Amino acid sequence: MTSDSRMAIFDLDLPALEKELQAMAMPRFRAKQIFQWLFEKRVNTFDAMTNISLPERAGLAERFTIFTGEIVRRQQASDGTEKVLLRWPGGGLTETVMIPCDDDYTDESGRTLVAHRRTACLSTQVGCPVGCAFCASGLLGFKANLSVGQVIEQAVRLTHQLEPERRLTNIVFMGMGEPLANFEVTVAAVKRLMAPAALGISGRKITVSTVGLPPQIRRLAEVGVPVTLAISLHAPNDELRKQIIPWAQAIAIEEIVAAGQYYFQTTGRELTLEYIMLDGLNTLREHADQLAGIAKRLRANVNLIYYNEVPDLPFRRPSGQVMLAFQTQLRSRGVNVHVRQSRGRDIAAACGQLARQDRLDAVAPPAGPSNDVPRTPAKVP
Ligand code: SF4
Known part of the structure; x- marks a missing residue:
């Protein structure tokens, strides 16, 4: 209701x-x-x-x-990325992003065609209970779980921004929140997005991203939705991970690897390791070697992601050279690795940035760390 x-x-x-x-x-x-x-x-x-x-x-x-959320702000970046800030009944803000990508490819007969990918990045919670040290959503603290309808509504809102002849082709649960901490809603939303009578998106084009909750990863393996699982590792050893991801205090990388292996064995779906590059912190050669070891055990692909800097946070975006050296080191160890460009940088497209900006705008100046909710991560579910 x-x-x-x-x-x-x-x-x-x-x-x-x-x-x-x-x-x-x-x-x-x-x-x-x-x-x-x-x-x-x-x-x-x-x-x-x-x-x-x-x-x-x-x-x-x-x-x-039909729509329960109100569009508070809508922004388009120079690269076509669109970000929608939604306010839900009760006042919670979440962000939803559409990432367009028109790629040339060659078919079997040598013709050059264009693939029009339209990826929706959806939120599952208002704020985030994990509280990662580098993330704007973490700064907002955890407010509430979204409902299934609110997750679907985000995707539908984005279809309204599309050209009539285009449709959403991919979904990533990488917006605000930890999807597996809102497990039932995430699974129900995936099923709903896949339903032919709704958006009819193939499960293979849906990615659920998690900071790595082993029991929930095992449950996801067993519910019969063939999604790609992306594990946000962000650090290749427990010591460093604990510094930037509070829930790593309770969850060791070994447990995540074991759950990831179970996911692969049960579903046959490849995993992806997401790794936000924080200059000088997790970008050293030894980190690449440790990450390569984890990726090989999981047979996972690695995405290296340029960090989008967040005002008031001390983390920095690395140079292209640093990214390339890290990627080369992983490749030399036989890892399938890609560098992901951050899209929509000019509209604060890293998750949580727009919602945080909106909150800061609403708070009496000066905007700064003192206006933020203290970073008090919730208990691991
Ligand atoms: S990076 Fe993801 S898991 Fe961490 S605080 Fe941000 S939204 Fe939550």
Whole structure:
């Protein structure tokens, strides 16, 4: 339910909506029509659903609401990355990002074609309970879990920004929050995003990112959603990891590796290790060697990510040379490794930056560390 007591329609899957409609004396097939309007034709109102009778549309508007979040800010970076700041009932802010990528590729007959990837980066929580030392979301503290409908709503909001002939092709759960700390919602949202009657996105094009919660990684392996698992390692040994990720105090890398191996054995899906490069802190040659050892045990690909600097935090973005040297060292150890450009740098696209900026804007000047919620990470679930 939303604050106005109507039911949020994106909280329902197709069978649940069919049931609701039956209770309203409407035919079941209307549910499919409504989903088509919402997910394919991208309408904002029940009134726009013109193959549904007027009295039925009025009944729907009385019973359901479509969007529960309000768009507070929308920004587009010079590279096309779009960021949407949403305010939910109760005041919580989250960020949702669309990353466009038009890549040339050559098909079997030698023709050059363009792949239009449109990736949505979704949030699962308001703030984040992990509290990583380098992250703007961590600075916000943990506020609340999002609902399934609120996760789906973010993706749908982004489809409204797309050119009519484009669709979302990829989903990454890499926005605000730790997806596996909101486990049931994340899994239900993945299923909903995959459903042909909704967005119909292949599980292989969905990536769930986690700081590494071993019991939840094992559970995810067993729920039958074939997503790519991305483990945010960010440090190649426990000592260093504890300095930048508070939950590493309770979870050793060895436990994460064991859970990751279980995930691979159970699902057959390759893993990715995400590694934010923090200049001088985790970017030394010995770190590359340690990371290579972990990647090989997990048969994981490694993504090296340029750090997006956050005002008031002491971490720095490394130079291209540092990135290249680290990548070369990993390659020399036989690791499949890519450098990820940070997209949307000019709009503070690192997770949590826009929400934090919005909060700081709302707080009396001067904005600075004293205005931040103390970094008090929550207990590991
Ligand atoms: S990096 Fe991810 S896990 Fe860490 S505080 Fe930020 S959102 Fe949470």
